[in-house]
Amino acid sequence: xxTDTAILEAVGEVADPEVPVLTIADLGVLRxxxxxxxxxxxxxxxxxxxxxxxxxxxxxxxxxxxxxxxxGRVETVLSPAWTTDWMSEAGKAKLTEYGIAPPxxxxxxxxxxxxxxxxxxxxxxxxxxTELSHFGSTSCKSLWRCNSCREPFDHFKAL
Amino acid sequence: MNDLFxxxxxxxxxALISAQRTAEWIAAAxxxxxxxxxxxxxxxxxxxxxxxxxxxxxxEGAGRSEDDLAYLRDERDFLNLQLCELPNGDFAHAMAxxxxxxTYQQLLYxxxxxxxxxxxxxxxxxxxxEVAYHVDHATQWVLRLGDGTEESHRRMELALxxxxxxxxxxxxxxxxxxxxxxxxxxSTLQDEWTRRVMAVxxxxxxxxxxxxxxxxxxxxxxxxxxxxxxxxxxxxxxxSYPGATW
Numbered sequence: 001x002x003t004d005t006a007i008l009e010a011v012g013e014v015a016d017p018e019v020p021v022l023t024i025a026d027l028g029v030l031r032x033x034x035x036x037x038x039x040x041x042x043x044x045x046x047x048x049x050x051x052x053x054x055x056x057x058x059x060x061x062x063x064x065x066x067x068x069x070x071x072g073r074v075e076t077v078l079s080p081a082w083t084t085d086w087m088s089e090a091g092k093a094k095l096t097e098y099g100i101a102p103p104x105x106x107x108x109x110x111x112x113x114x115x116x117x118x119x120x121x122x123x124x125x126x127x128x129x130t131e132l133s134h135f136g137s138t139s140c141k142s143l144w145r146c147n148s149c150r151e152p153f154d155h156f157k158a159l
Numbered sequence: 160m161n162d163l164f165x166x167x168x169x170x171x172x173x174a175l176i177s178a179q180r181t182a183e184w185i186a187a188a189x190x191x192x193x194x195x196x197x198x199x200x201x202x203x204x205x206x207x208x209x210x211x212x213x214x215x216x217x218x219e220g221a222g223r224s225e226d227d228l229a230y231l232r233d234e235r236d237f238l239n240l241q242l243c244e245l246p247n248g249d250f251a252h253a254m255a256x257x258x259x260x261x262t263y264q265q266l267l268y269x270x271x272x273x274x275x276x277x278x279x280x281x282x283x284x285x286x287x288x289e290v291a292y293h294v295d296h297a298t299q300w301v302l303r304l305g306d307g308t309e310e311s312h313r314r315m316e317l318a319l320x321x322x323x324x325x326x327x328x329x330x331x332x333x334x335x336x337x338x339x340x341x342x343x344x345x346s347t348l349q350d351e352w353t354r355r356v357m358a359v360x361x362x363x364x365x366x367x368x369x370x371x372x373x374x375x376x377x378x379x380x381x382x383x384x385x386x387x388x389x390x391x392x393x394x395x396x397x398x399s400y401p402g403a404t405w
Contacts, residue, residue: 049285050206078210079281081288134296135196139203139289143192159288 028086040072121146171211172239230397305363
């Protein structure tokens, strides 16, 4: 009998195909494990509604369950909505090391005002940076440039 | 037909048809960052459409999947707003439409996320955060173009005017939304929508749009001649190769 903790640990190691240094546990995409009769149900939540990585993540989790010889399935839940607040501190550190500025602060919902918080350059650490575009190489990122070292970089935007 | 099915289909069709139109901008936007931005916005809308159409299929209980609903319905079966299906026009049109539509979606989803239907509330709670970025993006461009050069001002104003006659349809109330407890009656959103949109238009230095005539009919399946062409492209592969997977 594989314990829930062991299942969570094993499936938590599945990497995000778009940011491979992060696991789904780091991201907070992995929501939990529960039992339905003889079946184990692993719940995951998408970062963005249209996140194209979800199908692959689901598949990888299924393969991990098979490897553990656990009879289970994967369920996608939308509520409560994913937020960058669920990203682990370890995950944020890994992101910076990978060259992506981690999310800062919390995104206010509903109001039209955007808070402009400093995003530090993940390469040289300078706080003197400029946003080039709200939208980057994937839904979860925006595109920035460092005014000190002049390097462009991705920022995992707060949601 | 089931009220909840029809209501979910309306929201899903708005998102799907907008996603298709927005995606047409990829590789045609004025700058590379904008291709990426519109690609991402279209993807958010497509994600919302998938969740909504999946749920609509489940509510209907006739075994139709999100793909069946997207690919195998005809023009008159689509319940999206006419605003969503209009051809792209120039870039100012794209930003005017995004401002009108995303502001509407933001207000709608914000209400809907508190409703008693767990699925609809879940989709709305997720989408409202994405749509906030869309509104912000559209706002920045409307200000920049409206308060830009003489030519950009002229074209921004033209676009805001041209799409205005398609805005009243967003707020039409009907028997269905009044009957269905979880539905948001869109007429309750109009004042706040007008306030937000007019604030942006005023700041952009463009004149306030007005129209004596407002189009209507999308919610009953009556569309402009443009939807058929859009669907032909959207549905072509799925209809030419029935059952194909990729």
